[in-house]
Amino acid sequence: MNQFITKAKNFFRSIGKLSASLFFAALGVVVIVYAYNAIGDAYQKKKNEKYEAVREWSYDLNDIGFIAKAKTKVVNGSLFVQLNFEGYPAYLTHPSLSQKNQDAEFILNFTDADNFELFDQRIKINNFTTVEVGGKPEGLRYQFTVPISTATYEKFSNLSIGWTFKTKIPEIVQPAARPPKGDKPISSDSTDHCAPGLSRSERMRRLALNGTVRENAKESYSVGSKSVMFSWDGSVLLCS
Structure with a gap:
């Protein structure tokens, strides 16, 4: 009987040691997993802080009257973008162009170091x-948020901005001035011998285009129904 009790004690003692070993082994695994997760979380937090830091960008839009500046950051898988366009060109308020440009767009584009496209937004x-300063428009501003992976954002290297709107202000064509009523219209005909501003020789040359010139009196010439009379200084007295 004593031998049986001794064996039972030894058996339970062995089980106790085994249980303790398993417990401490499990505890060790938990500690390792916890430490691994803690290290991973700390690494991810540090990495996220890197992406949450604001990055600044600029792009020259002098061709359309702007200087573009942008700020970006990534928080919890979302890309935050703030755009500031300095300048306010006249075509933005031109009556016909503002109507035509209602649905026009800026095209925001980010590429990697090799100019491969990573992200675009219209x-x-x-x-x-x-943006107004002292009641006067001085620029444009816009902000938006879209989902993005940090792996993609990390590759952002270059910013470019395109546009689809019209910027050329139409020229206003003034109607040709009409001469006062009763005045003879100024002729642009190169054969008109009565046209203003001609020299004596040019006037005579044009008159001769109509036929043989006859001298009717001193400084008076005609070809058929067309005639011209000069003053002593070469100016025209009569012309028909």
Whole structure:
């Protein structure tokens, strides 16, 4: 009987040691997993802080009257973009162009170091807010947020901006001035011997285009029904 009790004690003692070993082994695994996750979380947090830092960009839009500046950051998988366009060209308020440009867009494009496209966003010009200084428009502003992976954002290297709107202000064509009523219209005919501003020789040359010139009196010449009379200084007295 004593031998049986001794064996039972040894058995339970062995089980206790095994249980303790398994417990400490499991505890070790938990500690390792926790430490691994903690290190991973710390690394990810540090990495996220890198993407949450604001990056600044600029792009020259002098061709259309702007200097474009942008700020970007990524927070929790979302790309935040703030656009500031300095300048306010006249075509934005031109009556006909503002109507035509209602659905026109800016095209925002980010590429990698090799100019491969990574991200693009089309933004209607009407979505921008006008920035005023002292009641006078001085620029445009817009902000938006879209989902993006940090792997893509990390490759952002270059910014470019395109546009689809019209910027050339139409020229105003003035109608030709009409001569006062009763005045003889100024002729642009190169054969008109009565045209203003001609020299004596040119006037006589044009008169001769109509036939043989006859001298009717001193400084008076005609060809058929066409005639001209000069003053002593070469100016025209009569012309028909």
